[in-house]
Amino acid sequence: MSTEARKPPAQIALKIRRVLGGKAGWNGVAVQFAFAAILGWIGYEIVSNARANLENQHIAAGFGFLRNNAGFDVNQTLISYTGSDTFLRVFVVGLLNTLVVSVVGIFFATVIGFIVALCRLSPNWLLSRVGEIYVEIIRNLPLLFQILFWYLAVLAALPNPRQSISLLGFAFISNRGLVIPRPIGEGGFEPFLAMLALGIVAAIALRIYARRALFQRGQMIRIWPYVLGLVFGLPLASILVFGLPFTFEMPQLKGFNFAGGSRIIPEFVALTLALSTYTAAFIAEIVRAGILSVHSGQMEAGSSLGLSRGTTLRLIVVPQAMRVIVPPLTNQYLNLTKNSSLAVAIGYPDLVSVFAGTSLSQTGQAIEIIAMTMGVYLMISLLTSAVMSVYGWRVSRSLGA
């Protein structure tokens, strides 16, 4: 950007001519407008045609159905939901389920992907072969197959609730999922949260101070003991003063299933496992390509400065590699989010399953529901790519400076 010569400000009409018309000038502008008008007309025809015919055939149309009662249940809800809630709430429930599996999946995919990439790049023969085998096997098998494999493998390996595996007597694993004690807020909850937040903010401030000290005065400050003290010490002190922040509701086997406690359903585990291991294989290759794109002289320069291999990687190689990594990494994040719609195959209640599936067939309003669902995936993807663009822009700015 900075290398471009500054141009004199053009008048608006000329600007339009240049942007829309290009070399063809005003003729080009006219063609552009005619094309846009035709596109708009086609769109209008499709919508009005469909509307008129829906009306002719007495097929219900419009978004009024969102206020009707759904009348069916969902087995994983992040917000409270019962069968007597509306379809709008079903939409939100499904959306949150999609988001949670995407976010958790993206996190694990990134972690596994980086680890596998480092394995492949490692001078250790065994590690790099293991990394290579992982990538070649996982990325060459269809994702739906992997989801079903994890689901049926997880289910087959686990006992029924009555013979569930007990972890120290408070968490239980069975084919109904992992049940853990649920924290219930008590009197000391608010001060505990406040202290925790205070500790985290103070730790961040400390880090900013330490970085500044390093960059401006070349002074290395060891901050981790203070950070530990702030993040763990302050909440601990609040517990001592105000009492326990929460007590735990223990899960108990009752009839067919565990009552009480929080539960992670096996569908969620299988889907997250499949999505993150699958996407990790692609991320590993992207990261490897990124790191290899950094000239090997950089590594040597780092060690000649007396930095360790890890520090050189962290401070010199990876930041430069990020420029190459971020754009394709964004693609993988988007893919993972979109792939999460395969959840319906194993009964995970994501947006496609509960909204574009159950709600669609209960109401029969296919056009509205599919449009809303597509809109959601579009929004999620645009948001993810916007965030990644900002991150990529920051990475290249800090390198360019």
Added chain:
Amino acid sequence: MKRVTLALTLALAAGLAAQAADAQTLKTIKDRGMLSCGVSQGLPGFSSPDDKGNWTGLDVDLCRAIAGAIFNDATKVKYVPLSAKDRFTALQSGEIDVLSRNTTWTISRDTSLGANFTGVTYYDGQGFMVKKSLKVNSALELNSASVCVQTGTTTEQNLADYFKANNMKYEVIAFGTNDETVKAYEAGRCDVFTTDQSGLYANRLKLANPNDHMVLPEIISKEPLGPMVRHGDDQWFDIVKWTLFALVTTEELGVTSKNVDEKAKLENPELKRVLGSDGNFGEQLGLTKDWVVRIVKAVGNYGEVFDRNVGAGSPLAINRGLNNLWNKGGLQYAPPIR
């Protein structure tokens, strides 16, 4: 699954124009030389392909009967397997001429989908299946159970109503297709599998050890299953409706696929009317005079269809029950052909 819905939706949005204006379904079918019939993706007894790829079942036989009435050839049917959630879109978009896919007749489906139910081919009700090893004898003992169900069915709502009304908790796991649901039930993901009772018996046959599983006695809903056609073509509506009535009437009169030719020769006024040697009811429908004879030759009467597919003559061995004729204690009743 998503792709199918999407494609159908787009087809619906863009292609409705042709369908609405062109209400002559019968003519379209004759020109095409094929009846396009929406069926399930595989429910033994109702619609499922055998090892040679031929579709059989009660729902399939209705389509065969219609094809028989139109073409005098029951094989001129193209079967379109549909998931529960894609079925209405396929009908609305004109992909199929008749939806014969164990679909429950409800007011919302009858009024808001742009389609009509033509009658009841099978009176069903929702039930529960459990493993015998759970030692459960009644659905009222199912508190806190996990329940596997196929998504996009009335079953899901009945289930919610039943557990709420009886103040019981449960966990629902909803799958896209029938086979996925059964697989998860067999893998032990849930204690209970619920669907229409006929479906429970049909799916039990698919399990590795059918005798380890039992169907609980409770029936928690009314599930009248019937075929659907699009709005806007009353002639086609009448044809599908009266094909079913013809099946029931012939059973009532004792006309079977074996004796139909002899019965047609008898001097019985009612038989003459029904079998077409008197009056022109078939022509008024847009079919031929001998439409009932063609139907019976194609599939037999309702009793034969029932026995062959779901009744005593089939592995399902379901009792006639509500599906018996009205004069034998059941609900199957047809208006007179006169």
